[in-house]
Amino acid sequence: MREEVYSGSIEKIEVMGTEDDEDFPWIEEEEYRKLYRKMMIARKFDEKAFSLQRRGEISTYAPHKGQEACQIGAIFALEDDDWMVPSFRETAAFIQRGAPLEKIFQRWMGDANGQKGLSDLNTLPVAIPVGTQNLHTAGLGIAMSFEEDENAVIGFTGDGSTSQGDFHEALNFSGVYDAHSVFFIQNNKFAISMPIEKQTNSQTLAQKAIAYGIDGLQVDGNDILAVIKATREALEKARNGEPVLIEALTYRLEDHTTSDDSTRYRDEEEVEEWKEHDPLKRFREYLEEHGMWDEELEAFEDEAKKIVDEAANKALEMDDPEFDELFDYVYKDMPDLLKQEKEEFKKEANN
């Protein structure tokens, strides 16, 4: 005898141009404009960082162009007492969370002091090792559950990371301990050169939630309203001890980093096609359709460029950290062994 013992399904959320959009406006009108402005600032940041890298002011930069709706929408849904766990491409998320632009530049310019102050925003510094940060998202969510707090944590991760063990362990632990965790996959279709079709045989990444007894859902990641809707829904569940895995479908319009050449592994045609779905373009069209586009927004691109340029200049004018800082913060209280070593290295550095 055989019988079905389990079946699951995954839903996808879209808003723009669907019946869900009927009860427009579903956030306050001014919020739409604010969101667009943030997206534009993030876009200009990306372009500026790219040019600074070409000028040799930044060693390596990971562009987020095309993923602004994912990052800004997800963080828009977050409350101040919630937490954010980034991966490494979340510059737009940092911007929406309120991290000062000059400090974000400072970190990309190789100075960790750019990450100082993030604790005021309940936001962790970047985690570069792909997928490993998901366990911190799980741990924070478990802690919230244990403390019976009413907040939640959102952790970013990418399509490639869903092959990592830590990703799966994080989902499993979250399910077991009713973690207040939302895992937000930006499926931008490529892990450097590896297309999602070769990364996994799963039809969706969201369905990986099913194996861990938690909710999974898919969202159009280039539709900022859909992202907000999905993330709000997920956070609501997470606050009640039901962790959620969101897969946001998006596309990396630029290279993986400034060290990458994506023409080696993907067609220009595909990139051009996705440019048609550029989240800024789509949101602008939406605002136009709903009569919210105005001259101020039209002029904001130049304004955003100015804001970003000023921040970049501030970062460029910052002094590099001094020798002493090499040894700072390794421990809370510097061990004698390290104090001695610091003195020895300092002598060498001064000669």
Next chain:
Amino acid sequence: MSKFNIVEAVNEALRDEMEADDKVIAYGEDVGEDGGVFRATEGLQDEFGEKRCFSSPLAESGIAGTAIGMSLYGFRPVVEMQFSGFSYLSFYQIKEHASRMRIRSRGDYEVPLTVRAPYGGGISALEHHQESPEAFFSHAQGLHVVIPSTPQDTYSLLRKSIQLDDPVVFLEPKKTYRAFKEETDKEKEVELEEARIVKEGEDVTLIAWGAMVPVAEEASEEVEADVEIIDPRTIYPMDFETINESVKKTGRAMVLHEAPKSGGFGAEISSRIQENTILSMEASVERVTAPDVPYPLYTLEDYYMPDKKRAVKGLKRVLEF
């Protein structure tokens, strides 16, 4: 004062720290109802409830990584790696995240995490169950690596480790978990980064930790020399000063450890001794260690594990140099 063996001292330290600070939680594989496979957490779940002491899913990286997340939210987790040979699955989280969170955030965030693991060989256990990984963790930067050798040090150092606002890897010598009991003074404080002079002597300095300390003591009785035995207790950052002072006095030194020779922490100790005491040295530093082979299945372990006989030969070599 009560008498405890080493594993009982672990249990007492955990209990007293959990009592003192309700942010201290203990978890790991079989740590809850079962009290851990070595019973180190015995009774803690009954006493403090399932949210303070519990068995977690079977995933070492998951245990360490979630503990980092919980630390960032104000908890003070003490997690158990069932055997240190399985701790490598958590190595990445410990080395690249636990140890770096403070520096990465320029002091904004800290990870007051203690990772406990029974370590070491000589108990005829299965493959992967007898590893001595202290050198790996010592080379991770930003960690404290602690190995006690007595019930008193176990109790006092584990409490200190849990109280520390930085991550600690606390390796427990499982061969001597139940080897002997000792009067344990709960009020006694033992500082991290401070070596213990086990036995004073004039002729040679013998450095050993964990389950090698009793071997060192036995060996010292078999040579016609006055052996000074030093137990560093904190492997990293090690109290090299106490060791160097001793070698300046004795002029001779031997390191005895279970881990393989190349890249073992004995290599570091040996370098530090020659860097600091060359003018007092009468002989090159002797190392008695395991060979550079994987820990064997147990029919071969007697050849692998340093024992009294090899320690005595080592002492004789360094004394007769």
